[in-house]
Amino acid sequence: MIVFVIIGVCLVGAFLFWVLHEVIQSAIDNSTLAKNVQDIRNHLIGKGTQQETAASGEDHEPCPGCKHMVRKTDRVCYVCGLALRDWD
Numbered sequence: 001m002i003v004f005v006i007i008g009v010c011l012v013g014a015f016l017f018w019v020l021h022e023v024i025q026s027a028i029d030n031s032t033l034a035k036n037v038q039d040i041r042n043h044l045i046g047k048g049t050q051q052e053t054a055a056s057g058e059d060h061e062p063c064p065g066c067k068h069m070v071r072k073t074d075r076v077c078y079v080c081g082l083a084l085r086d087w088d
């Protein structure tokens with residue numbers, strides 16, 4: 001007899017957990033939380049891109065051959081293949 005009670009409690013608990021999960025999931029989807037997270041992510045991505053662009057201007061220089069911006073640490077232009085640095 002006690003076994004049926006335990007099984008019943010477990011089934012009711014699982015059902016309540018599923019209902020609660022569905023309610024919370026739908027609330028998250030419908031709320032502005034998802035939109036705010038998306039805005040924050042876009043803000044962070046945009047900010048990171050700006051920082052990368054600003055930093056790239058300092059360690060980049062135009063290739064003498066094709067004028068394409070290449071890294072100062074590059075030995076060979078990856079666009080035209082011109083040797084930019086002496087090989088050690």
Ligand SMILES: [Zn+2]
Pocket residue numbers: 063064065066067068077078079080081082
């Ligand atoms: Zn080049």
